[in-house]
Amino acid sequence: xxxxxxxxxxxxxxxxxxxxxxxxxxxxxxxxxxxxxxxxxxxxxxxxxxxxxxxxxxxxxxxxxxxxxxxxxxxxxxxxxxxxxxxxxxxxxxxxxxxxxxxxxxxxxxxxxxxxxxxxxxxxxxxxxxxxxxxxxxxxxxxxxxxxxxxxxxxxxxxxxxxxxxxxxxxxxxxxxxxxxxxxxxxxxxxxxxxxxxxxxxxxxxxxxxxxxxxxxxxxxxxxxxxxxxxxxxxxxxxxxxxxxxxxxxxxxxxxxxxxxxxxxxx
Amino acid sequence: xxxxxxxxxxxxxxxxxxxxxxxxxxxxxxxxxxxxxxxxxxxxxxxxxxxxxxxxxxxxxxxxxxxxxxxxxxxxxxxxxxxxxxxxxxxxxxxxxxxxxxxxxxxxxxxxxxxxxxxxxxxxxxxxxxxxxxxxxxxxxxxxxxxxxxxxxxxxxxxxxxxxxxxxxxxxxxxxxxxxxxxxx
Numbered sequence: 369x370x371x372x373x374x375x376x377x378x379x380x381x382x383x384x385x386x387x388x389x390x391x392x393x394x395x396x397x398x399x400x401x402x403x404x405x406x407x408x409x410x411x412x413x414x415x416x417x418x419x420x421x422x423x424x425x426x427x428x429x430x431x432x433x434x435x436x437x438x439x440x441x442x443x444x445x446x447x448x449x450x451x452x453x454x455x456x457x458x459x460x461x462x463x464x465x466x467x468x469x470x471x472x473x474x475x476x477x478x479x480x481x482x483x484x485x486x487x488x489x490x491x492x493x494x495x496x497x498x499x500x501x502x503x504x505x506x507x508x509x510x511x512x513x514x515x516x517x518x519x520x521x522x523x524x525x526x527x528x529x530x531x532x533x534x535x536x537x538x539x540x541x542x543x544x545x546x547x548x549x550x551x552x553x554x555x556x557x558x559x560x561x562x563x564x565x566x567x568x569x570x571x572x573x574x575x576x577x578x579x580x581x582x583x584x585x586x587x588x589x590x591x592x593x594x595x596x597x598x599x600x601x602x603x604x605x606x607x608x609x610x611x612x613x614x615x616x617x618x619x620x621x622x623x624x625x626x627x628x629x630x631x632x633x634x635x
Numbered sequence: 636x637x638x639x640x641x642x643x644x645x646x647x648x649x650x651x652x653x654x655x656x657x658x659x660x661x662x663x664x665x666x667x668x669x670x671x672x673x674x675x676x677x678x679x680x681x682x683x684x685x686x687x688x689x690x691x692x693x694x695x696x697x698x699x700x701x702x703x704x705x706x707x708x709x710x711x712x713x714x715x716x717x718x719x720x721x722x723x724x725x726x727x728x729x730x731x732x733x734x735x736x737x738x739x740x741x742x743x744x745x746x747x748x749x750x751x752x753x754x755x756x757x758x759x760x761x762x763x764x765x766x767x768x769x770x771x772x773x774x775x776x777x778x779x780x781x782x783x784x785x786x787x788x789x790x791x792x793x794x795x796x797x798x799x800x801x802x803x804x805x806x807x808x809x810x811x812x813x814x815x816x817x818x819x820x
Binding site: 533534536537539540541543547551552555 | 681682683698699700702704706708710711715719720760764
């Protein structure tokens with residue numbers, strides 16, 4: 369956000385499509401504090417840490433966790449598994465979209481498969497994957513399976529809706545395949561790919577953690593969430609969940625930066 | 636150029652039915668009311684459409700087409716839009732030279748251009764392409780008279796055969812063109 373002031377008026381500018389106002393910087397922290405207060409009051413009303421621990425108990429549990437090496441190795445391995453699946457899912461989605469958009473036969477072949485994958489409950493896939501592969505591989509496969517259809521859907525729709533006039537222009541000026549791909553197709557599809565990458569990240573993260581909870585790899589956030597539930601350590605359960613949320617935000621910021629527009633002329 | 640028994644239709648609607656025309660080579664302006672098939676004729680000549688029957692002869696084979704809509708790539712600047720159609724053997728500075736001659740900054744972002752500026756970039760692209768003939772669909776739309784005459788002069792100086800769709804006799808006169816009038820049936 370950029371803010372200037374001339375002593376009388378505070379100017380604000382539009383950032384990421386939102387109008388930001390220099391006078392309202394306190395709103396988000398205030399909202400967070402408000403909900404923490406609500407959480408504290410609810411916890412006091414319930415009166416049982418086992419059912420709903422308060423923010424202080426969760427902070428204490430989190431502080432205990434961050435001082436253990438298990439916490440950090442769990443985070444590292446979970447992020448590695450999910451990001452591996454995410455990258456594989458994006459690549460698979462791109463390949464499938466390319467295949468379906470360029471060949472009617474391949475489209476007829478793959479479209480029903482991708483649609484079936486999209487409609488199948490994640491839990492069914494997790495249980496099946498647990499029968500087929502090692503525990504550590506299940507979250508990778510789940511993240512990939514969830515992300516690929518999102519990328520495929522966005523790219524095939526963008527390809528179908530592309531400006532056909534530019535194809536005619538390429539035909540008239542006898543542009544080669546590489547020029548058509550690099551200068552016409554890729555820039556036209558890139559906004560949809562970016563959107564799919566951001567949407568897919570959230571899906572990959574949630575399905576990856578769910579897969580870890582069910583498959584319980586040796587060192588993983590999901591396994592720790594499961595153990596917290598089994599041993600009725602509710603503050604730890606909340607602390608692990610808070611870590612997942614923080615990691616999800618951090619990864620989204622990272623991916624946003626990685627796929628941010630670089631070319632000033634690019635749409 | 637000779638157009639013999641040309642027929643073309645969109646669905647059931649005939650745009651041309653046994654159309655015949657014969658003109659001298661050089662620059663020819665096609666004039667006629669909107670919807671009578673000027674753009675269709677240019678697209679037929681560019682090979683974007685296939686006629687149902689008939690043939691066009693006596694017009695050079697390698698043709699560049701300036702579309703009625705600019706069909707520029709908004710994610711590229713003016714120079715890159717023009718350079719896109721250059722071959723490996725073409726002078727890489729040709730695009731910048733043409734754009735400057737048309738009073739366009741080669742580095743300018745397409746999205747910040749006015750309609751007239753975009754027309755000139757599209758014209759520069761058509762002129763830069765290594766063709767033997769030009770097909771120009773309303774090339775001077777959005778240009779003031781001085782710029783129109785300047786562009787017409789550049790087109791004339793290429794020495795290429797050209798078929799130009801226009802509504803204006805002043806444009807035909809600036810191009811020193813023969814006129815082919817077509818009527819709606």
